[in-house]
Amino acid sequence: MRRTLIAGNWKMHKNSETARGFARDFLKLYQTTPDLDVCIAAPFTELLALEEMFRGTDLFTAAQNMHFEDQGAFTGEISAPMLAEIGVDFVIVGHSERRAYFAETDETVNKKAKKAFEWNLTPIICCGETLAQREQGLERHIVRHQVVMALAGLTPEQVAKSVIAYEPIWAIGTGKVATPEVAEEMCRVIRTVIRTHHGDAADDVRILYGGSVKPDNAKELMDMEDIDGALVGGASLDPVDFLDIIHAAEN
Ligand code: 13P
Numbered sequence: 001m002r003r004t005l006i007a008g009n010w011k012m013h014k015n016s017e018t019a020r021g022f023a024r025d026f027l028k029l030y031q032t033t034p035d036l037d038v039c040i041a042a043p044f045t046e047l048l049a050l051e052e053m054f055r056g057t058d059l060f061t062a063a064q065n066m067h068f069e070d071q072g073a074f075t076g077e078i079s080a081p082m083l084a085e086i087g088v089d090f091v092i093v094g095h096s097e098r099r100a101y102f103a104e105t106d107e108t109v110n111k112k113a114k115k116a117f118e119w120n121l122t123p124i125i126c127c128g129e130t131l132a133q134r135e136q137g138l139e140r141h142i143v144r145h146q147v148v149m150a151l152a153g154l155t156p157e158q159v160a161k162s163v164i165a166y167e168p169i170w171a172i173g174t175g176k177v178a179t180p181e182v183a184e185e186m187c188r189v190i191r192t193v194i195r196t197h198h199g200d201a202a203d204d205v206r207i208l209y210g211g212s213v214k215p216d217n218a219k220e221l222m223d224m225e226d227i228d229g230a231l232v233g234g235a236s237l238d239p240v241d242f243l244d245i246i247h248a249a250e251n
Contacts (some may be wrong), residue, residue, distance in 0.1 A: 002220065005163060005206050005229035006246050007039040007237025009092060009125060010046075012124040015247060019046040024054040032058050033250055037229075040236065041092050041124075044078055051087045062090035062124065068111035072098045080119035091116050091169055092231075093123045094150060095158060096169045106149035124208070124231065125150045125164040127190070131170035139168070144193045145184060151198065160204035164190055165231040171211025179219075183209045184224035188228055191226050215244035222249040 014022065019042060030038070042050050050061050067077035084093060089164035093116065094109035109125065116123040127146035129139040143166065151159055166186050171178050178186075187207045195202035209221050210231030222228055229249065235241040 002204065002228045004036045004094070004208050004249050005039065005208060006036065006242075006249050007163075007208065007229065007231050007244055009041045009062075009064065009095070009210075009231055009233050010043065010237060011064065011097070011233060012043060013237055014046060016046065016049065019043075020049055020053065021208060022237075022239050024187055027053065028244055029239065030057070031247075034247070036250055038208060038246055039090050041090070047083070047088055049194045059090040061087070063088050063121075064092050064095065065114050066091050066093075066112060066116070066121075067100075068108060068115045080115045080121055083121060084119040086230060089125050090122045092124050092165075094141060094146070095126045096128055096172065098147070100169075106146060108113050109150045110152055111160065113162065114153065115181075117154070117161075117197055121185075122163060124165050126165045126210070126231070128153070128167040128169050128172075128211070130178060134168070134170065134179065139186065140189050143189060147190050147193055148197055150193065152203055153224045154198075155228065156198055156208075159194065159198040159201035163206045163208060164194075164207040164236075165189060165210050167210035169211075172230065174213070175212050176213070177212040177217050178209065180227075182223050184226055187224070187226040213245060215241055215248060218248035219251060220247040 014240045031216045039062050040061035063083050079136040093112045113123040127143050129142045206228040208229040209227050213230045214234045
């Protein structure tokens with residue numbers, strides 16, 4: 001049985017005041033759910049505050065990126081031990097925005113996934129095709145390649161603990177959500193390629209869908225067999241919308 005994971009990705013939004021405001025409002029309404037994990041990926045500057053406010057709850061925090069070295073002359077970067085020290089649980093790796101704007105490659109994604117496990121952080125590894133790639137019928141090929149590269153060299157236990165987020169780039173921030181059938185088909189492609197390379201660990205990997213997930217489309221996506229949760233961008237900025245998505249995933 002895979003536990004559902006609903007992860008919010010705030011991207012470069014919220015400051016100290018609005019992040020704390022979100023946490024206060026969210027905590028007033030949130031009720032622990034036995035079969036579901038909830039996590040928020042906040043900007044680095046807000047992670048410690050969220051960690052403190054979530055203490056004593058079952059809520060998790062995530063970073064949106066990290067470097068693959070422990071320390072060094074890498075101006076502007078944050079390392080896995082820095083995140084681990086403040087109690088961060090998950091780290092998003094290889095988001096398409098980082099691949100597109102910050103030169104993230106399949107190789108750095110793989111290095112980061114390995115480094116995350118060294119420090120007991122769970123990587124949420126993102127993959128997904130562009131609209132042009134889909135129009136050329138390349139989506140399966142692209143996503144298989146990204147996933148195989150990202151997981152290369154991980155132990156079966158690490159693969160089993162990993163989280164994969166299928167985020168078609170054409171659905172991110174566009175309001176154009178993938179149909180449940182398209183999302184399921186791609187998540188199944190991902191699970192199948194993981195089985196080919198890593199055997200039964202494929203049964204335990206959590207595969208999330210991301211891309212314009214909203215309260216009104218979350219349930220039909222989460223109902224699909226190979227979709228184990230959601231990576232939510234815009235709708236995670238509002239505590240009520242985010243809670244509605246969590247509730248939709250519970251039912
Ligand atoms: P939206 O939910 O805003 O489309 O963003 C998806 C995403 O990129 C989450 O990582």
